[in-house]
Amino acid sequence: MENFNFYSPTEFVFGKGRENEVGFYVRKHGGTKVLIHYGGGSAVRSGLIDKVRASLDAEGIGYCELGGVQPNPRDTLVYKGIDLCKAEGVDLILAVGGGSVIDSAKAIAIGVLYDGDFWDHYCGKAEVKQALPVGVILTIAAAGSEGSPDTVITKEDGMLKRGAGSDLLRARFSILDPELTQTLPAYQTACGATDIMAHVFERYFTNTPEVEVTDRLCEAVLLTMIKETPRVIADPDNYDARANIMWAGMVAHNNIVGVGRQQDWNSHGIEHELSGLYDVAHGAGLAVIMPAWMEYVHKHDVMRFCQMAVRVFGCHMNFADPEATAMEGIRRFRSFLHSIGMPINFAELGAKEEDIPVMVEKLGIGSGKRAGFMELSAEDVTEIYRIAAHASL
Amino acid sequence: MENFNFYSPTEFVFGKGRENEVGFYVRKHGGTKVLIHYGGGSAVRSGLIDKVRASLDAEGIGYCELGGVQPNPRDTLVYKGIDLCKAEGVDLILAVGGGSVIDSAKAIAIGVLYDGDFWDHYCGKAEVKQALPVGVILTIAAAGSEGSPDTVITKEDGMLKRGAGSDLLRARFSILDPELTQTLPAYQTACGATDIMAHVFERYFTNTPEVEVTDRLCEAVLLTMIKETPRVIADPDNYDARANIMWAGMVAHNNIVGVGRQQDWNSHGIEHELSGLYDVAHGAGLAVIMPAWMEYVHKHDVMRFCQMAVRVFGCHMNFADPEATAMEGIRRFRSFLHSIGMPINFAELGAKEEDIPVMVEKLGIGSGKRAGFMELSAEDVTEIYRIAAHASL
Numbered sequence: 001m002e003n004f005n006f007y008s009p010t011e012f013v014f015g016k017g018r019e020n021e022v023g024f025y026v027r028k029h030g031g032t033k034v035l036i037h038y039g040g041g042s043a044v045r046s047g048l049i050d051k052v053r054a055s056l057d058a059e060g061i062g063y064c065e066l067g068g069v070q071p072n073p074r075d076t077l078v079y080k081g082i083d084l085c086k087a088e089g090v091d092l093i094l095a096v097g098g099g100s101v102i103d104s105a106k107a108i109a110i111g112v113l114y115d116g117d118f119w120d121h122y123c124g125k126a127e128v129k130q131a132l133p134v135g136v137i138l139t140i141a142a143a144g145s146e147g148s149p150d151t152v153i154t155k156e157d158g159m160l161k162r163g164a165g166s167d168l169l170r171a172r173f174s175i176l177d178p179e180l181t182q183t184l185p186a187y188q189t190a191c192g193a194t195d196i197m198a199h200v201f202e203r204y205f206t207n208t209p210e211v212e213v214t215d216r217l218c219e220a221v222l223l224t225m226i227k228e229t230p231r232v233i234a235d236p237d238n239y240d241a242r243a244n245i246m247w248a249g250m251v252a253h254n255n256i257v258g259v260g261r262q263q264d265w266n267s268h269g270i271e272h273e274l275s276g277l278y279d280v281a282h283g284a285g286l287a288v289i290m291p292a293w294m295e296y297v298h299k300h301d302v303m304r305f306c307q308m309a310v311r312v313f314g315c316h317m318n319f320a321d322p323e324a325t326a327m328e329g330i331r332r333f334r335s336f337l338h339s340i341g342m343p344i345n346f347a348e349l350g351a352k353e354e355d356i357p358v359m360v361e362k363l364g365i366g367s368g369k370r371a372g373f374m375e376l377s378a379e380d381v382t383e384i385y386r387i388a389a390h391a392s393l
Numbered sequence: 394m395e396n397f398n399f400y401s402p403t404e405f406v407f408g409k410g411r412e413n414e415v416g417f418y419v420r421k422h423g424g425t426k427v428l429i430h431y432g433g434g435s436a437v438r439s440g441l442i443d444k445v446r447a448s449l450d451a452e453g454i455g456y457c458e459l460g461g462v463q464p465n466p467r468d469t470l471v472y473k474g475i476d477l478c479k480a481e482g483v484d485l486i487l488a489v490g491g492g493s494v495i496d497s498a499k500a501i502a503i504g505v506l507y508d509g510d511f512w513d514h515y516c517g518k519a520e521v522k523q524a525l526p527v528g529v530i531l532t533i534a535a536a537g538s539e540g541s542p543d544t545v546i547t548k549e550d551g552m553l554k555r556g557a558g559s560d561l562l563r564a565r566f567s568i569l570d571p572e573l574t575q576t577l578p579a580y581q582t583a584c585g586a587t588d589i590m591a592h593v594f595e596r597y598f599t600n601t602p603e604v605e606v607t608d609r610l611c612e613a614v615l616l617t618m619i620k621e622t623p624r625v626i627a628d629p630d631n632y633d634a635r636a637n638i639m640w641a642g643m644v645a646h647n648n649i650v651g652v653g654r655q656q657d658w659n660s661h662g663i664e665h666e667l668s669g670l671y672d673v674a675h676g677a678g679l680a681v682i683m684p685a686w687m688e689y690v691h692k693h694d695v696m697r698f699c700q701m702a703v704r705v706f707g708c709h710m711n712f713a714d715p716e717a718t719a720m721e722g723i724r725r726f727r728s729f730l731h732s733i734g735m736p737i738n739f740a741e742l743g744a745k746e747e748d749i750p751v752m753v754e755k756l757g758i759g760s761g762k763r764a765g766f767m768e769l770s771a772e773d774v775t776e777i778y779r780i781a782a783h784a785s786l
Contacts, residue, residue, distance in 0.1 A: 003408025015396025210633035
C-alpha cells in the first residue's frame with residue numbers, strides 16, 4: 001500500500017426532505033448571503049428552488065440566483081457568476097443540481113476570491129489558494145462532485161475541457177435527498193449508474209499490490225450498483241434503491257475507495273473525446289469504452305480481472321484457464337450495461353469508426369504513452385476505439 | 394434506509410514515516426502550543442516521542458508533555474491535563490498512542506474550554522459545545538478513536554465508565570503509520586483485530602431494511618480483517634497486512650459503514666461488565682461475548698445471519714435448512730477468533746460462571762429491556778453469558 005492523505009470534510013445530510021433544512025446548514029457553515037446556482041428549468045418547475053428560497057428566508061439569509069448551467073459547464077457562465085457574487089457580496093455558493101452545476105459553483109467559488117482570471121486554475125497557471133465555501137443540494141446520482149475535490153469546466157472559445165482540484169473545493173455540506181432523483185428518466189439514471197461504476201473501476205485497476213481493504217471497498221460499491229440499478233430502471237419510484245445508489249455515488253468518488261494505490265483514469269480520458277465529438281452523455285460513452293478498454297488491457301494482469309470476475313460478477317474461477325474467467329467477467333459487465341439500457345458499441349452510441357483517428361489525434365499522445373494501469377500508445381488507444389466500435393454481446 | 398448525517402472532517406495522514414510530519418500538520422490545523430499526551434513508557438523508549446519533539450521543534454511549535462495514560466483512561470489524569478493546558482496556554486492536544494490516549498486527549502480538550510467539571514459531559518449534565526482541536530499519532534489499530542466522535546473515560550472513584558460524543562471531538566488530523574504497530578505483541582494485535590470486527594458487526598446486525606451499500610461496506614472491512622489478521626499473527630513485520638488492518642480499523646468506526654441504519658452495540662455493553670470485573674482486554678472479552686450473542690439472537694433474523702455466513706465466511710447456503718447456514722457462519726467466526734489466539738469461553742478468558750448474576754445486575758436492566766437488534770431482558774443477557782461461559786469449537 002502506498003502512503004496517502006485522505007481528507008473529506010464535507011458534512012453529508014442524507015434522506016427524505018432534507019433539502020428543507022438548507023437554511024440551517026448554510027448558517028452553520030458561515031453563509032450569510034448566498035448565490036443559488038442551478039441548471040435548466042427542472043429545478044424551478046419541480047418547486048425545488050421555491051423550497052430553497054423558503055428555507056433561506058426562514059433563516060433570514062439573503063440570496064441571489066443564477067440558473068442556466070449546461071452539461072459540460074461553460075466558462076462564460078462562471079464569469080457571470082463571479083461578477084454577480086462580487087456585486088452582491090455573496091459569501092457561500094449553493095449548487096442545486098448535478099455534477100455540472102456543482103463544478104460551475106466550485107469555479108465561481110475560486111474566481112470570487114482571485115484577482116486574475118479564474119481560468120488560470122484550469123490551465124495550470126495557478127493553484128487554488130482560497131475559495132468561497134460551497135454547499136450542495138444534489139439532484140442526480142452520477143458525477144460524485146458532491147463529495148470530490150474536483151471541478152471540470154469547458155472554455156467556450158475552442159470547447160477546451162479542463163479540470164482543477166483542491167481540498168479547498170470540497171463542499172462544506174452536501175444535501176442528498178434520493179426523492180429528488182426519482183423523476184430522472186431511465187436513460188439518465190443508467191448513465192449516472194455507469195459513471196458511478198466507472199469511478200470505481202478507474203481505481204480498482206491498479207499496479208499497486210496489497211491493497212485489500214480498498215479492493216474490497218471498491219467491490220462493495222460495485223455489488224451495490226449491480227443489485228440496485230436494475231431495480232430503479234424497473235421501478236423509478238423505488239426510494240430505497242435510489243437511496244443506495246445515491247450514497248454509493250458519493251462513496252465511489254470521494255476517494256475512500258481509492259486511497260493507497262495508483263489509479264488509472266484512461267477510460268475517462270478516452271471517453272471524453274467521444275462525448276466531445278458527438279455530444280453524447282458521458283455515462284453512455286463510458287458504457288462503450290470501459291469494457292473495450294478492459295478487453296484490451298486484461299492480459300496486463302489476468303488475475304486482477306479474474307478477481308473482478310469472481311468477486312463482482314459472480315463467475316466461477318476457471319483454474320485451468322484464468323483468462324477465460326477474466327473475459328467472462330468483462331462479458332458480464334457489458335451484458336449488465338446492455339440490460340440497463342446502455343449502448344455497447346459505436347452504432348448504438350451514434351459514433352463513427354472513421355472518426356477514430358480524429359479522436360486519437362485530439363488525445364495528444366503523439367509518440368509517447370498515457371500513464372495508467374497499462375501504459376497506452378496512440379496505437380493502443382486506436383485499438384481500444386476499434387474494439388468499442390464493433391463490440392457485441 | 395433511514396435519514397442520516399455523516400461528517401468525518403479529520404485529515405488522515407497515512408503511511409511510513411508520516412509521524413515525522415506532525416509539526417506541519419499541527420501548524421496547518423492552527424496549533425501553536427501543544428500538549429503531547431501519551432501512555433506508558435513504550436512511546437518514549439521506542440523513540441517516537443523524540444521524533445515528535447524534533448518535528449515540533451523544526452516548526453518552532455512549543456509543547457509540554459503528559460504521559461501515564463492507563464488502559465480505561467482515568468478522570469484523575471484528565472484533571473491534571475486540563476490544569477497543565479490552562480497553565481501553559483496549550484491550544485492543541487496531540488494524542489500519541491491508542492484509543493485510551495486519544496479518549497483522554499478528547500476529555501482534556503473538552504475540559505480546557507469548560508468552566509465547570511469536564512465530567513458533566515460524561516454523566517449527561519452537559520453537551521459538548523466547544524473543545525480544543527485534537528491531533529493524533531496512532532500506535533494501535535483497534536479502538537477507532539482516531540476517526541470517531543467518541544471518548545470513554547473511567548471515574549476512578551467507583552470505577553464508573555462513561556462516554557461522551559460530539560463531532561467537535563473528531564480529530565483535526567490523525568497520523569497512521571502502520572510501522573508503529575509492528576512491535577505490538579500478537580495477543581494485543583489479535584485483540585485489536587477483534588475489536589475492529591466487533592465495531593462492524595455492531596452495525597451490521599440491524600432491523601433497518603434496504604441498506605445494501607452499508608451492508609456491503611461492512612462486509613468489505615470484515616473480509617479484509619479475515620484475510621490480513623492471520624498474516625500479521627504469523628509475521629508481525631508484514632507491513633502491508635498491518636497497513637490494511639490499520640486503515641480498516643478507521644473505516645470500521647468513523648461510521649461510514651454504519652449510516653442509514655439502526656445499530657446494535659449490545660455485545661459491547663455486555664462485554665464491558667466482563668472486562669470491568671476481571672481487567673481483561675476489551676477485544677478478548679468481545680471474542681467470548683460476540684459469538685455467544687450471535688447464537689442467542691440468530692433466530693431473530695435467520696436470513697441476516699445467513700448473509701453473514703455466505704458473504705463473509707464463505708459458507709454454502711443450505712436452502713433446505715437456512716438456520717444450519719446461520720449457525721455455521723457463527724461457528725466459523727468463533728473458529729477464526731480461536732485461530733488468531735483469542736479466548737472463546739470463560740475458562741480461557743479467566744472469568745467465572747458464578748459471577749454472571751453480578752454482571753447482569755451491574756448492567757442495570759431491571760425489569761426492562763436493552764434496545765438493539767433484538768431487545769434483551771436480564772434473563773436474555775444471563776443466557777448469553779451462559780453460552781459464552783461454555784462455548785467450544
